[in-house]
Amino acid sequence: MSHKHCSDEELLALLDGELSLRLERAVRRHTQMCWQCRTRAAHIEEVVQKMAELAGEAYFPPHKLVAARKRFLDRIGCHRTMPESAGPKPALFLRPVSWRALAAGAACLVAIAGLSLVVTRQGASAAAILREATRVEHSLYPERGMSSLQTFTLEVEQIKPVRKLARARVQITSDPAQERYALRWEEENGKLIRAAWSPGASGQYVLSSPSERLARMPLDSAVQRLEDCGDACLEESGLEDVLFRWLRGHRWEPVSLSADFAVFADRQGTQLNLERQAGPDRTPILVLTAVNRVRGVLVKAVIQVYDRGRRTRLVIRFDAGDRVTEFRLARTRSELISRASLSASSFEPDRLAEVVRPAGPARKQAEMLPTRPGDSAIYGLLLDAYIALHRSGACVREQLAVTTSANGRVTVSGIVESELRKQEILSAFAGLSSVDLTIQTPEEAARHLEARAGVSTAEPVAEIEVDFATAGPDPRIPVHVELLKYLTGSNRPHEAGTGPSLETREAEFANRVLSLSDSAMAHAWALRRLAQDFSPANPQALPAGIPAGVEMLVGEHLNALREQQAALRDLLGAFLMTLPGSGALEEAIRTQAQELSVFSGPGAWPDSVLRCFDEVRHIHDSVYALFAISLRDGAGKSSQPASREDR
Amino acid sequence: MQEEEAQQFVTGLFESWYPCLVRYARRIAGSVELAEDAAQEGFCSLYCALVKGQTIENPKAYIFCVVRRQVAKKFNMTNHETELIRKFLVQPEADDGVVVGYEVQRYFAVLTSREEEVVLLRLQAMKYREIAQALGISRSSVNTLLARAVLKLRKAMDASAEPREANPTRDSYVTQTLQ
Numbered sequence: 088m089s090h091k092h093c094s095d096e097e098l099l100a101l102l103d104g105e106l107s108l109r110l111e112r113a114v115r116r117h118t119q120m121c122w123q124c125r126t127r128a129a130h131i132e133e134v135v136q137k138m139a140e141l142a143g144e145a146y147f148p149p150h151k152l153v154a155a156r157k158r159f160l161d162r163i164g165c166h167r168t169m170p171e172s173a174g175p176k177p178a179l180f181l182r183p184v185s186w187r188a189l190a191a192g193a194a195c196l197v198a199i200a201g202l203s204l205v206v207t208r209q210g211a212s213a214a215a216i217l218r219e220a221t222r223v224e225h226s227l228y229p230e231r232g233m234s235s236l237q238t239f240t241l242e243v244e245q246i247k248p249v250r251k252l253a254r255a256r257v258q259i260t261s262d263p264a265q266e267r268y269a270l271r272w273e274e275e276n277g278k279l280i281r282a283a284w285s286p287g288a289s290g291q292y293v294l295s296s297p298s299e300r301l302a303r304m305p306l307d308s309a310v311q312r313l314e315d316c317g318d319a320c321l322e323e324s325g326l327e328d329v330l331f332r333w334l335r336g337h338r339w340e341p342v343s344l345s346a347d348f349a350v351f352a353d354r355q356g357t358q359l360n361l362e363r364q365a366g367p368d369r370t371p372i373l374v375l376t377a378v379n380r381v382r383g384v385l386v387k388a389v390i391q392v393y394d395r396g397r398r399t400r401l402v403i404r405f406d407a408g409d410r411v412t413e414f415r416l417a418r419t420r421s422e423l424i425s426r427a428s429l430s431a432s433s434f435e436p437d438r439l440a441e442v443v444r445p446a447g448p449a450r451k452q453a454e455m456l457p458t459r460p461g462d463s464a465i466y467g468l469l470l471d472a473y474i475a476l477h478r479s480g481a482c483v484r485e486q487l488a489v490t491t492s493a494n495g496r497v498t499v500s501g502i503v504e505s506e507l508r509k510q511e512i513l514s515a516f517a518g519l520s521s522v523d524l525t526i527q528t529p530e531e532a533a534r535h536l537e538a539r540a541g542v543s544t545a546e547p548v549a550e551i552e553v554d555f556a557t558a559g560p561d562p563r564i565p566v567h568v569e570l571l572k573y574l575t576g577s578n579r580p581h582e583a584g585t586g587p588s589l590e591t592r593e594a595e596f597a598n599r600v601l602s603l604s605d606s607a608m609a610h611a612w613a614l615r616r617l618a619q620d621f622s623p624a625n626p627q628a629l630p631a632g633i634p635a636g637v638e639m640l641v642g643e644h645l646n647a648l649r650e651q652q653a654a655l656r657d658l659l660g661a662f663l664m665t666l667p668g669s670g671a672l673e674e675a676i677r678t679q680a681q682e683l684s685v686f687s688g689p690g691a692w693p694d695s696v697l698r699c700f701d702e703v704r705h706i707h708d709s710v711y712a713l714f715a716i717s718l719r720d721g722a723g724k725s726s727q728p729a730s731r732e733d734r
Numbered sequence: 735m736q737e738e739e740a741q742q743f744v745t746g747l748f749e750s751w752y753p754c755l756v757r758y759a760r761r762i763a764g765s766v767e768l769a770e771d772a773a774q775e776g777f778c779s780l781y782c783a784l785v786k787g788q789t790i791e792n793p794k795a796y797i798f799c800v801v802r803r804q805v806a807k808k809f810n811m812t813n814h815e816t817e818l819i820r821k822f823l824v825q826p827e828a829d830d831g832v833v834v835g836y837e838v839q840r841y842f843a844v845l846t847s848r849e850e851e852v853v854l855l856r857l858q859a860m861k862y863r864e865i866a867q868a869l870g871i872s873r874s875s876v877n878t879l880l881a882r883a884v885l886k887l888r889k890a891m892d893a894s895a896e897p898r899e900a901n902p903t904r905d906s907y908v909t910q911t912l913q
Contacts, residue, residue, distance in 0.1 A: 138853070
């Protein structure tokens with residue numbers, strides 16, 4: 088820079104103070120010694136000053152500024168006082184014109200399409216979805232008040248896991264004036280396999296025959312998990328019902344709304360993407376994807392409508408990973424009918440339901456749902472239970488058991504210390520209605536036992552009090568002498584007279600060691616439970632999304648375990664070096680960090696975790712053997728922490 | 735940011751930047767009404783963005799960028815068309831009260847529209863980085879454009895100090911601009 092003239096840009100940037108420090112120093116140094124560049128800089132400054140002077144002649148009339156400010160404040164005032172619903176609405180996700188043909192399809196499927204209309208409003212709820220679906224349905228009939236009877240042929244093709252095809256006929260009778268509709272789903276031979284009806288705005292009912300017997304069930308129960316839809320893919324008659332109930336059971340909060348793509352999320356972390364695409368021949372396609380950040384893609388539904396001439400064809404493809412089913416609905420006939428010709432039994436077939444209604448309400452529910460959820464659903468439930476336990480800290484504090492029954496039910500059971508703790512854990516399971524919880528406080532467990540035994544004959548169990556002064560011949564920890572020597576050693580500054588006494592320091596040290604070991608053991612137990620529950624013979628067989636969730640839990644427990652073991656190593660390392668015969672323990676603790684890094688991929692982790700558990704347990708046993716007080720009495724041998732107060 | 739807070743913040747900016755913004759918009763839009771609308775839109779847009787919780791790193795550049803986009807959207811024209819309109823249609827109006835000084839307008843005739851924009855923004859005490867953000871160009875481009883503009887302006891100033899008949903090109907420029 089010293090021997091090269093500055094460019095105009097550099098000079099201007101120097102005057103404007105826009106050069107970097109290094110460059111500024113160099114340019115200044117150069118202009119101090121170079122007359123030419125200094126003159127050029129002066130010329131630039133002249134121009135700048137002249138322009139600034141000329142521009143300064145302009146003024147802004149004060150009255151204009153006042154008026155402009157008032158206008159601005161009015162505008163943002165309008166914005167602030169405007170209610171959310173009155174704001175500029177985003178473009179409709181689906182245009183009713185495009186879906187005119189769809190409205191002639193199944194009324195319950197229109198409800199799904201109605202969702203996409205509702206989703207443009209804030210906080211769409213199930214009730215809003217229903218209302219909007221009804222409104223859309225009504226708005227699309229050619230003449231208001233006229234009833235219609237439409238007939239469809241339906242093909243239900245299961246593509247995965249086994250390919251099979253079933254054909255059926257669907258008749259839909261609708262009376263929009265009285266908000267009634269009825270749907271009959273018959274096999275080709277005329278056998279009724281499913282019916283749904285709404286006798287009015289008050290409710291809707293489904294008549295289903297999964298086991299040759301029809302059961303009536305109001306559509307009021309929510310489905311919490313979309314995997315149930317995947318399971319229902321095998322039961323073609325239950326699919327639409329389960330999906331509909333799932334949509335109703337969630338409160339979808341809009342995340343992003345645009346003309347062709349909308350994203351919603353519920354409070355359980357499931358994200359619902361609704362995307363409108365144009366298929367071949369400009370046919371509209373609605374893609375509904377439910378994704379959970381932990382479990383991955385839950386289900387994908389692709390709804391496609393072909394409308395060629397008067398023949399409408401609707402294709403819905405449900406893809407739940409290992410289960411894929413496709414519905415193909417084609418309208419074969421549509422006619423307007425007078426209300427007089429409507430049969431009352433079309434909308435109120437309660438008499439039929441009375442005849443075939445099962446005995447008890449529990450059986451109704453059992454017959455409506457698949458008898459045993461699929462593996463995907465069971466693993467999902469298990470993972471949800473473990474995540475809820477993890478969230479509440481119960482996976483390391485309380486030893487709550489997570490079990491799976493033969494019919495696929497997941498149960499979490501155990502005893503917790505207090506009612507408050509129980510409520511904490513129950514609140515962590517608030518969104519998981521599919522998991523059975525039998526969590527009890529000690530008092531409840533005792534009452535339960537008494538009730539089972541009939542009459543309580545047992546004496547109340549007295550709390551075991553251990554008198555440390557007289558509990559045994561040696562109430563001190565096994566390494567008492569060595570630890571005292573270590574604590575009073577030359578390398579350990581002894582703050583005589585100012586700090587705690589030597590016995591207190593010894594107890595603190597021992598309790599700290601035991602506490603760290605306990606904590607590490609708790610994480611190791613949690614890891615072992617995960618390894619046992621999520622390690623099928625073939626690790627690749629875990630349903631999609633499950634390994635990611637398990638990996639998250641395992642990773643967090645491993646991190647905690649690493650921290651505990653590192654702290655234990657730091658605390659114990661120096662002491663163990665002074666303790667004769669403790670080489671094995673020292674070696675085990677030292678190499679534990681290497682053992683903990685064995686989590687290498689979903690295929691190898693269960694075995695690695697089980698090995699890791701054995702190591703941690705070995706260390707835990709050794710630590711207790713060294714630092715826990717041995718109480719030798721007639722009943723045998725037990726170990727107690729060094730000081731109960733600190734525990 | 736809360737609505738109250740956002741309103742207070744944007745109103746504070748409004749007092750000091752609105753005149754600059756209207757002058758700038760007036761120059762590139764050619765109409766006071768359009769310039770005022772664009773300036774209003776710029777401040778409203780900033781307010782809405784703040785209320786929605788967006789982080790605006792440089793509010794000044796953001797507003798100028800919105801204004802510029804509003805004007806371009808209004809005209810829906812290319813840079814070349816803008817240049818033509820600027821040269822033949824946008825004339826100083828002494829009575830609208832918001833135009834840049836008459837002399838400045840005269841000198842601006844020698845600049846390209848991009849250079850003029852950069853100088854206009856620099857006259858509003860904007861830093862290179864802010865100008866770059868407002869115009870969507872790099873900081874070094876701003877530096878280059880400014881240096882080039884200063885060079886041209888210096889020549890124009892030197893020329894204006896000479897006798898009129900000595901520079902027929904400049905004369906035709908001025909005549910064309912004033913008509």
